[in-house]
Amino acid sequence: MTPLIQDRTVALLLQGYGWLPDARRRAPDGDVVRTRLLGRTAVALHGPEAVRFFYDEDHVRRAGALPGPVLDTLFGRGAVHTLDGAGHRARKELFVDRLTDPAAVGALVARAEAVWHETFAARAVPGEVVLFDEAALVLARAVRDWAGLPYDDAQAVGLARDCVAMVDGFATPGPRHLRARRARSRQEELLARAVEEARAAPSGPDTPFEAVVRHREPGGSPLDPHTAAVELLNIARPTIAIAWFVAFAGHALHRWPGTRERLRDPDEAPGPYARAFAHEVRRFYPFVPFVGGLAARDLEWHGEPIPEDAMLLLDVYGQNHDPALWPDPYRFDPGRFLSRPPHPDALIPQGGGDTRTGHRCPGEDITVAVLAALARALARLEWTVPPQDLRIPLRRIPTAPRSGFRIALGRD
DSSP states (O other): OOOOOOBOHHHHHHHGGGHHHHHHHHSSSTTEEEEEETTEEEEEEOSHHHHHHHTOTTTEEOTTTSOHHHIIIIIOTTOGGGOOHHHHHHHHHHHHHHHSOHHHHHHHHHHHHHHHHHHHHTOOSOOEEEHHHHHHHHHHHHHHHHHTOOOOHHHHHHHHHHHHHHHHHTTSOSHHHHHHHHHHHHHHHHHHHHHHHHHTSOOOSSOHHHHHHHOBOTTSOBOOHHHHHHHHHHHHHHHHTHHHHHHHHHHHHHHSHHHHHHHHOTTTSSSHHHHHHHHHHHHHSOOOOEEEEEESSOEEETTEEEOTTOEEEEESTTGGGOTTTSSSTTSOOGGGGTSSOOOTTTOOBTBOSOTTTSSSOTTHHHHHHHHHHHHHHHHHSOEEOOSOOOOOOTTSSSOOOTTOOEEEETOO
């Protein structure tokens, strides 16, 4: 008789990022954890080989995998993340063309740098700012301009606030989750109305907004206004979420001042060190604890049976701190990535797989490029760190420095 496996949902909520690594340490085979979440059988996998297994669509499907509360906050109903097969590939092509093209990435990076410099140049009087909040506003204005979203400045502020709320509240019950739901509803309504207005007018400039507005599904039909709004938010929200990494970058520059000096060196930046620094921020600091899907059929992993429809989890935080992959993993060291780029099945802070054909985040190149650029810009500012709570609580998903990382400008 198979022993009853206890549901570990409450443990996940209490332990946060540490839950799955802790479960792996206690498991007979640390690369496989059998448990239950949300009343459902769950099997957690770990390691580069598991990444390849997990992102094989013959093994794992996304349709029905994301819980309703996550769809209603983070991704949106009908999003590309919920599709499989030909439908997923056709929809994702819309994102890949816009988010991985080097010219498009370069244009967004340039806009983010310009807005950053405008924002901090306008602060003629030294004072304190919360880096996380400032970065979110910079990124909201930049993605608005780059994507062609028909928002004025006040609406861009609202976009920053609401996208932060969507990410902040997707993984927890209570007031944060309610704020996230309200934020998504508000932005979907604004963007759906903008899509309808755009379709009633002649085609505009070639922007991501226009691409979504004019996109046709495999059967030839356009996206309904709600789904178009969802996908536009799936361009804006991940870009604004880079604010988490910018706050972490500030934390790293303060904790390891040698990295700040190196980023300020004109012989180093822009260059390989800035990208290596961005990769190490994404590896070292907690962002995604794990990603999930459903077993597409009865499977077996290293002798472990996985029944059809079981929840499959891929350990992200644990893999990014695995000493077998990253010697001395709790040492912050951008030098890891100077001699060679990270292997895509090893470094998975935003998930794994293939960008063009699979479920890997198409905005990963944007994240790395924007983070590298803003880390350089931050290193070159004059600032000090006033007394504050710089702890990063691993029980909270998503986490950040408790203070948002406050800096005092003009006092370097």
